[in-house]
Amino acid sequence: MNIAVDAMGGDHAPAVVVQGALQAVIELGIDIxxxxxxxxxxxxxxxxxxxxxxTLHHCKEAVQMGEPPLKAIRQKTDSSIxxxxxxxxxxxxxxxxxAGNSGATLAAGIMTLGRISGVERPAIASLLPGENGPVVxxxxxxxxxxxxxxxxxxxxxxxxxxxxxxxxxxPKIGLLSVGEEECKGNEQVRLAYELxxxxxxxxxxxxxxxxxxSGDVEIIVCDGFVGNVALKLSEGMVKIMTKxxxxxxxxxxxxxxxxxxxxxxxxxxxxxxxxxxxxxxxxLGINGVGIVCHGGSSARAIKNAIKxxxxxxxxxxxxxxxxxxxxxSGSMSHADTA
Amino acid sequence: MNIAVDAMGGDHAPAVVVQGALQAVIELGIDIxxxxxxxxxxxxxxxxxxxxxxTLHHCKEAVQMGEPPLKAIRQKTDSSIxxxxxxxxxxxxxxxxxAGNSGATLAAGIMTLGRISGVERPAIASLLPGENGPVVxxxxxxxxxxxxxxxxxxxxxxxxxxxxxxxxxxPKIGLLSVGEEECKGNEQVRLAYELxxxxxxxxxxxxxxxxxxSGDVEIIVCDGFVGNVALKLSEGMVKIMTKxxxxxxxxxxxxxxxxxxxxxxxxxxxxxxxxxxxxxxxxLGINGVGIVCHGGSSARAIKNAIKxxxxxxxxxxxxxxxxxxxxxSGSMSHADTA
Numbered sequence: 001m002n003i004a005v006d007a008m009g010g011d012h013a014p015a016v017v018v019q020g021a022l023q024a025v026i027e028l029g030i031d032i033x034x035x036x037x038x039x040x041x042x043x044x045x046x047x048x049x050x051x052x053x054x055t056l057h058h059c060k061e062a063v064q065m066g067e068p069p070l071k072a073i074r075q076k077t078d079s080s081i082x083x084x085x086x087x088x089x090x091x092x093x094x095x096x097x098x099a100g101n102s103g104a105t106l107a108a109g110i111m112t113l114g115r116i117s118g119v120e121r122p123a124i125a126s127l128l129p130g131e132n133g134p135v136v137x138x139x140x141x142x143x144x145x146x147x148x149x150x151x152x153x154x155x156x157x158x159x160x161x162x163x164x165x166x167x168x169x170x171p172k173i174g175l176l177s178v179g180e181e182e183c184k185g186n187e188q189v190r191l192a193y194e195l196x197x198x199x200x201x202x203x204x205x206x207x208x209x210x211x212x213x214s215g216d217v218e219i220i221v222c223d224g225f226v227g228n229v230a231l232k233l234s235e236g237m238v239k240i241m242t243k244x245x246x247x248x249x250x251x252x253x254x255x256x257x258x259x260x261x262x263x264x265x266x267x268x269x270x271x272x273x274x275x276x277x278x279x280x281x282x283x284l285g286i287n288g289v290g291i292v293c294h295g296g297s298s299a300r301a302i303k304n305a306i307k308x309x310x311x312x313x314x315x316x317x318x319x320x321x322x323x324x325x326x327x328x329s330g331s332m333s334h335a336d337t338a
Numbered sequence: 339m340n341i342a343v344d345a346m347g348g349d350h351a352p353a354v355v356v357q358g359a360l361q362a363v364i365e366l367g368i369d370i371x372x373x374x375x376x377x378x379x380x381x382x383x384x385x386x387x388x389x390x391x392x393t394l395h396h397c398k399e400a401v402q403m404g405e406p407p408l409k410a411i412r413q414k415t416d417s418s419i420x421x422x423x424x425x426x427x428x429x430x431x432x433x434x435x436x437a438g439n440s441g442a443t444l445a446a447g448i449m450t451l452g453r454i455s456g457v458e459r460p461a462i463a464s465l466l467p468g469e470n471g472p473v474v475x476x477x478x479x480x481x482x483x484x485x486x487x488x489x490x491x492x493x494x495x496x497x498x499x500x501x502x503x504x505x506x507x508x509p510k511i512g513l514l515s516v517g518e519e520e521c522k523g524n525e526q527v528r529l530a531y532e533l534x535x536x537x538x539x540x541x542x543x544x545x546x547x548x549x550x551x552s553g554d555v556e557i558i559v560c561d562g563f564v565g566n567v568a569l570k571l572s573e574g575m576v577k578i579m580t581k582x583x584x585x586x587x588x589x590x591x592x593x594x595x596x597x598x599x600x601x602x603x604x605x606x607x608x609x610x611x612x613x614x615x616x617x618x619x620x621x622l623g624i625n626g627v628g629i630v631c632h633g634g635s636s637a638r639a640i641k642n643a644i645k646x647x648x649x650x651x652x653x654x655x656x657x658x659x660x661x662x663x664x665x666x667s668g669s670m671s672h673a674d675t676a
Contacts, residue, residue, distance in 0.1 A: 022429060066519060141516055144524040178479055178566040181404060186482040186563055209567040210574030222567075225524055228516040229547040229564055230571055236548030237575045240469060241611065245583075248607045269586045273579065 002055070003309050004093040005302070007036035007044075008062035008080040009100020011295045017099055018044040020302020025053045027303065030310050033057050033093050035084040059083040062100070065295060069103030073111060075090030081105055082105075085112035088288050095289035095309035097280060099297040105140050105290060113288035116318075117326050121150045122285030123224065124292055125158055126231050127166075127278035127308075132215035136162050136171075139224040140231045140281060146223040148191035151175070152199070157284040158219045159201055160324035164317045165282075165308075166218075174217035176226060182206065188223070196221075199328055238273040264280055279304025282312060284321070289313055340393075341647050342431040343640070345374035345382075346400035346418040347438020348454050349633045355437060356382040363391045365641065370649050371395050371431050373422040376672035397421040400438070403585075403633060407441030411449060419443055423450035426626050433627035433647035435618060437635040443482050443628060444621055451626035454656075459488045460623030461562065462630055463496055464569050465504075465616035465646075470553035474500050474509075478619060479566040485528035488557050489513070490537070491663075495622040496557045497539055499660035502655045503620075504556075512545030514564060517612025520544065526561070534559075537666055576611040615640025620650060622659070627651055 005021045007014045014036055021032045022045075031053050034041055036137050038058040045054060061079040063072040084096045085108045098105045102124065110122055124137035138154045140145070146154075175193055178183035182193055184206060196203040203246035204217045212220055222230070222239055232285040271277065279301045280291035289312050293305045293324060312318075343359045345352045352374055359370045360383075371389050372379055376396040378606045383392060399417040401410040411420055422434045436443045441464065448460055461477035476492045477484070484492075493511050500509040513531055515523035520531055522544060522604075534541040542555045550558055550568060560568070587593035609615065617639045618629035626649050631643045 009412060042484060068521070131582075144516060176567060178482060178563055184407070189563075209570030209572075211579075213578045215575055225516055226564055226567055229560075231566055232547030233550055233568055233571055234547075236551055237572060238579070239548075240551045241576070241579055241607075244610055245607050246468075248610075269579075269583050272582055272586075295343055 001310060001313060002031040002033055002093045003306055004033045004035055004057070004084040004087050004096045004099035005306065006084050006096065006100050006105070007034040007041055009098045009105070010293065010297055010298070011065070013099065013205065014040055014044055016297070016299050017302055019053070019299035020297070021306065023299055023303040024306040026312065027305055030306055031055075033087060033308070035059060035080045035087070036062070049090050057083065057087065063104040065101050065102060067104065069101060069107045072101070072104050073107045074300040082108045085109055085288070085290070089113055094313045095291065097291045097293065097302070097305050097309050099293035099295060099302060102141060102292045105292050108287040109283050109288065109290040113290075115284050116285055116287050116322055116325060119153060119157070119285040121146070121153065122283055123154050123157065124281050125161060125284050126227070126281040127211065127273070128231070128234065129273050129277070130213050130215045130218070132219075133168075134278065135212065135215070135217070136219045137212065137227055137231060138219065138221055138284065139227050140210050141224045142283075143224040145225075146188060148188050148195055151188065151192035151223065153285070154220065155196060155201060155221045156325055156328050157321060158221070160321035161282060161284055161317055162218055164311055164320040168218050170202045171218035172204045172216070173219040173221060174200050174204045174211060176220050176222035176230070177206040177208065177338070180206050180208065181236040182256055192221070201328070235275055238275070242270060246302045259314055276301040277304060278308065279306075282308065286317070289318060339432045339648060339651060340369040340371055341644055342371045342373055342395070342422040342425050342434045343644065344418045344422050344434065344436035344438050344443070345372040345379055347436045347443070348579045348631065349403070350635070351437065352378055352382055354635070355640055356638050357637035359392070359644065361637055361641040362644040366645055366648065367645055369393075369555065370644070371425060371426070373397060373418045374648040375402070392661070395421065395425065399500055401438050401442040405439060405442065407439060407445045410439070410442050411445045420446045420450065423447055423626070423628070427451055431589060432651045433629065434646050435629045435631065435640070435643050436641060437631035437633060440479060440630045443630050447621050447624040447626065447628040449627075451624050454623055454625050454660055454663060457495070457623040459484070459491065460621055461495065462619050463490050463499060463622050464619040466550065466566070466569070466572065467611050467613070467615070468551050468553045468556070471506075471556075472504055472616065473550065473553070473555070474504070475550065475565055475569060476559055476622065477562040478569045479562045479620075481562040483563075484535055486526050489526065489530035489561065490533040491623070493534060493539060493557065493559045494663055494666050495659060496559070497656055498659035499620060499622055499655055500556055502653050502658040506556050509556035510538045510540050510542045510554070511559060512542045512549060513559040514558050514560035514568070515544040517544065518544050518546065524656075530559070538665060539666070564609075573613055576613070580608060582600050614639040615642060616646065618646055620646065625656070626657060
């Protein structure tokens with residue numbers, strides 16, 4: 001197994017990204033291909049790591065965070081993210097991990113590896129810390145406008161991912177809406193509801209914003225606009241609530257003592273809502289394995305994203321997704337007309 | 339001042355709703371008209387409260403939570419929520435508070451009192467606990483599909499509300515999107531961005547989900563689908579995070595001691611994210627004052643919603659909103675064409 005890491009992508013690239021890759025080599029025993037400018041990267045490599053497990057693959061360009069994704073990927077033919085996916089296409093690596101421009105990562109994945117047959121819109125699935133384990137939220141930003149058939153396909157893909165990669169048998173799927181009743185929501189959601197209900201998937205029905213973390217469902221389907229807002233909102237809330245709790249406790253001597261003595265429970269609490277634990281969000285629907293990380297990813301988040309990529313490859317999630325898509329092809333072809 | 343309370347609306351109606359109304363009478367000195375079934379309500383009234391401050395207004399019907407709003411309001415001509423707004427229309431009461439079916443409350447408000455001249459779509463504005471004070475999120479569920487002009491009007495209305503009711507001078511307005519850059523978002527959001535930028539409002543630009551609680555802006559504009567998901571998600575997170583923190587602390591003797599000793603800071607922390615503090619969400623754009631409460635509102639939430647209604651009336655928010663809408667009429671008429 002060899003995983004390509006876009007060493008030039010991310011707010012703290014290349015230093016922190018390389019650190020995360022090194023951690024994956026040392027702690028997880030995964031071989032890594034770092035894609036980026038050799039001159040810069042060679043300075044970042046720790047001599048302690050056996051060079052056999054780290055390969056440097058040189059390229060001249062990098063896509064910046066603010067660049068229009070499609071244009072950047074088309075024009076920068078030697079950019080780290082595009083080259084990383086080309087290595088995957090050739091079979092040199094098994095998966096790609098990037099903390100760079102997520103739109104560009106998606107575009108590079110689709111352009112280089114193509115889509116799984118029958119998939120109209122690949123999507124980004126994010127793993128959230130639910131009350132009873134991880135919850136898959138799909139889509140979190142790849143598609144800001146979706147037709148009902150797209151929402152249905154997101155559910156099918158997430159179903160294959162959750163069962164084969166997260167080990168959740170027959171995961172319950174919820175459709176994110178503004179009320180639990182079938183009649184609630186906008187037109188896309190109401191029509192997607194019908195598609196899910198007719199399918200053989202374990203469809204729970206509509207869920208609301210408050211259900212994302214409740215553990216009632218393991219998969220939550222929504223368009224990329226809503227999903228992106230929900231993902232960023234929940235991340236922001238974890239940060240602000242942790243900060244305010246700490247501030248409240250720091251106000252008094254007693255509080256400060258509590259904070260110090262209570263490090264165990266507070267640490268466990270923080271860890272429960274720690275997004276770095278999952279590290280990255282898989283691109284579902286591309287004909288290969290790509291994991292998107294936060295721009296601001298820490299080394300630990302990068303390491304965990306590499307781990308997720310490895311589990312994805314080992315468990316043959318891609319093959320299982322193809323089978324899963326074929327199995328529901330009856331509902332899919334129906335969905336296509338919606 | 340007299341405020342009508344829909345005594346039959348809400349998951350815990352009428353008992354808890356009546357309790358909240360009584361608290362408003364006793365603690366805030368506000369006169370209340372309880373609208374509902376006299377037989378049921380008279381049993382709930384505490385004899386300790388001077389009857390002069392509580393009026394019962396009888397009606398036979400009530401709209402249930404799951405009913406289609408428009409149909410219910412049209413058919414149930416003697417329902418508590420419709421009758422409450424009719425009292426407002428006649429001038430018998432100054433405002434209406436309801437914890438019942440929010441769609442029906444909106445429909446009754448629009449049907450009975452009408453819209454403010456020039457407003458196409460009234461919206462529900464929710465008050466969230468931001469880092470530096472309340473943040474107005476608009477719309478949180480009245481309009482699941484919005485045109486750019488509607489989003490712009492939401493901003494104008496929330497601007498008038500925040501400045502005259504919350505005392506925020508020249509509030510900063512953010513447009514909820516999936517990235518800060520102007521080009522980010524779906525088409526509605528991109529076009530709404532242009533309308534805001536051309537206006538004289540204090541437009542901050544696009545904000546993301548994580549910015550809702552950051553305090554960078556005091557008003558956040560979005561369509562009712564996204565706003566409803568965001569509102570319920572944030573409420574759900576506060577609940578689950580508080581619960582999990584308590585659970586972690588309860589696991590050990592030390593933790594339980596900390597929880598007991600630390601009641602001060604924990605209480606302040608909980609209060610910071612306490613949605614009951616704001617109690618209700620104003621309906622902006624109707625030609626009168628209506629406050630929507632959560633179905634599951636506690637007595638305290640009902641009391642605080644009544645308080646918000648009273649501040650709304652006292653500060654003549656409605657008149658100021660009309661002026662504000664006229665002032666930006668240039669941009670409004672431009673907006674109408676979008």
